[in-house]
Amino acid sequence: MTGAPRLWGEDVDHAPSATALGAMGRIVGAAHLHTGLADRLACSRDRLPLATFAVRSARLPGTLPCAVVRPGSHEEIAALLRCARAHRLPIVPYGAGSGVLGGAIPLAHEVVLDLKRLNRITDLNEIDGTVTVQCGMNGGKFEAELNARGWTSGHLPQSLHMSTVGGWAACRGAGQASSRYGKIEDMVLGLRAVLPDGNTLDVRPVARRAAGPSVKDIFVGSEGVFGIITEVTLRIWRLPEHTRGVVLALPTLDAGWTALREIMQSELRPAVVRLYDEVESKARTDGIAAFEAKPFLCMLVFSGMKRLAELETELALDIVARHGGEPADDGPYHHWVDSRYRSYSPQWQARGHYMDTIEITGAWSALPAMYAQMRAAALALHPAVHFGAHWSHVYPEGACQYMTVRLPPMDEAEALALHDRAWCEIQSMTLALGGSVSHHHGVGAFRNAWLRTELNAGLDLLQRLKDGLDPDNLVNPGKLGLRAAPGARSLRPD
Ligand SMILES: Cc1cc2nc3c(=O)[nH]c(=O)nc-3n(C[C@H](O)[C@H](O)[C@H](O)COP(=O)(O)OP(=O)(O)OC[C@H]3O[C@@H](n4cnc5c(N)ncnc54)[C@H](O)[C@@H]3O)c2cc1C
The missing domain is CATH 3.30.300.330 (GMP Synthetase; Chain A, domain 3)
Structure with missing residues (x-):
């Protein structure tokens, strides 16, 4: 092969007018406007596996952003969105790029708005049990700061250390302890966002409200198409006094599903529940005798006040035993604890x-x-x-x-x-079979094709909302099943 591989080809020279970029540079400061190839390449994709396949073959999955802007405040983001509208410059919000559906991939050379400079906890209210945090804070740092003060967010995705809190809310994500603490939509009490016209939306954090449909939930899961979430207020929890993990061997998958259903319908709330099919069980239980006759691995973790967590564990073990399950060597549990934030x-x-x-x-x-x-x-x-x-x-x-x-x-x-x-x-x-196409990874652009059946008339409702908020389709166009920009690249052969 001669010459360099064609990694970005014709995209390199795509650039908006110097006036538009100059205006953005004045808002964030020249040091935070990046037009060099390395920065643009770094923000040209997220963790969509198809993007990895493409890069492995020296191709881009989408397009190269024409610039990367790193704002430092809500006010700068508001000014950037006003500027984007004035210059008709499309933008893509970018948290940490750990999304796996292409939500942060520019499909038509958009400007990437990298949010990682908004990286602080701004308030921790120990009476109400709430924390207010800027959108770009790294999940691992966020959890560590809470832990240091005796709290946890309870939102512990496998991608904890490679994602942002704003990204969790934007994607409607789930952590490994969701069976006890809920998904992110159960934790977000309030949020602050910049709308596509640069105006601010404040959803004040309150325990509950009956003031019409939930505006907060229009933004939780919106994947950047309705604006930029700049701050969220989350419900938080005291670090548990006691945690107990048990490993169980089950004779069949049916026994596992039935036991888990009965545990949840009995109002027990395990912090962690993991049931594996035969292939995944085998990879984790090799050489453990209990799994020779009962090959399905299940792990349960209960946490909280010691007496309560122990009692919940015993009640759950009774349910599992009724379905032929038995406690086994706790090696797989310790292995999971050690590797829970690692990806292979x-x-x-x-x-x-x-x-x-x-x-x-x-x-x-x-x-x-x-x-x-x-x-x-x-x-x-x-x-x-x-x-x-x-x-x-x-x-x-x-x-x-x-x-x-x-x-x-x-x-x-x-x-x-x-x-x-x-x-x-x-x-x-x-x-x-009546299910939902996504539990927690979201839609991005890769799942667009299935949104019509998933949401039926709901998709038209979202499109009308988008058209009203963002008539020029400038904020993360072509995501969440909504209309793409003219000439935008598609991630799938639709
Ligand atoms: C190894 C691995 C493990 C994972 N494990 C989990 C898991 O356990 N649970 C889970 O839920 N997910 C998981 N994910 C998926 C991913 O980490 C989550 O979707 C995460 O919430 C994305 O956060 P991010 O900051 O990286 O967002 P990005 O990937 O940067 O962005 C995701 C989408 O949200 C938009 N966006 C980001 N920030 C904002 C904002 N502040 N305002 C508006 N829009 C915004 C982007 O435009 C994009 O559409 C995993 C991913 C990987 C690679």
Whole structure:
């Protein structure tokens, strides 16, 4: 091969007028406006696996942003959005870029608004049990600061150290302790946002309100299309006095699902629940005798006041025992504790595999069919495909089914076609079985095709809201199933 690989090609020279960039530079200060290739490249993608496949082959998944701007305050963001509107310059909000659906990928050379300079806790109210935090604060630093003062947010995603608090709210995310503390939408009490016209929205934090539909919830999960969340106020919790983790071996998946459903419907609230299918169980229980006869691994963690947590554990163990489960060696629990914020995906991707994860929500009554159909569809893709699933966010009504699909190194065109087929089949099955296409990763641009069936007339409602707030379609266009900018790149062959 001669010459350098064609990584960004024609995108390099795309630039808005010097007047528009000059105006943005005056708002944030020249040091925080970046037009160099390295900065633009760094913000040209998030963790969408398809983006990793593209970069591995020296391609960009979307387009190169024409500039990266790093504002330092709510007021600067408001001024930037006014400037963007005046110059008709589209923008993409960027937290830490850990999203896995392409939500932060510029599809038409937008300016990236990198929010990481807004990185402080601004208030911790120990009487109300609330914290107010700027949107760009790193999740790991946020949790560490809370812990140092005796509190936890209870929101502990696997991506804790590589995501921002604003990104959690924007994507409607879930942490590993969601069965006890809820998802982020259960924690956000109030927020501050800049609307596409530069005006400020303040949703004052209160315990509950009956003042019309929840405006807060228009923004939680909005993935940047309705404006920029600059600050959130979250409910927080005292660090638990006691934590106990147990490892259980179960004879069948059905026994596992039934036990978890009964635990949640009995109003027990485990901090962590993890049930693994046979493939994922095997990878974690090799050599442990209890799993030879009962191959399905389940982990439960109860935390809180010691007497209560111990009692909840015993009650849950009774339920599990009624379904043939038995306590096993606690090695897998300690391994999970040690590795809970680690991802193994980069290692597989670096070795040329095509790995992706798909998380959906299903009712308990639908989960057996969902699992069986999706597993069969994945295994039919290729003789060497890896498919594994686990259930780690559970509710009285249903659970999140989290699946890993991994194809071996192969011809890229063939792999991309199989990868897309896996997504199409799994998302269609989810909808046909009454589930939701996403439990916590969100929509980004990659899931656009399934939003019409997911939301039906609700998608028109969101589009009208978008058109009203952002008539020129300048704020994260083409995301959340909404209209793309003319000439925008698509992440999927729709
Ligand atoms: C290894 C790995 C593990 C993961 N584990 C979990 C998990 O356990 N639970 C979970 O929920 N997710 C998980 N994710 C997905 C991801 O970390 C979350 O979606 C996270 O909330 C994204 O935060 P971010 O700051 O990185 O946002 P980004 O990726 O930067 O942005 C995501 C979207 O939100 C928008 N956005 C970001 N900040 C703002 C803001 N302040 N205002 C308006 N819009 C904004 C962006 O434009 C984009 O559309 C995981 C990802 C990886 C790579």
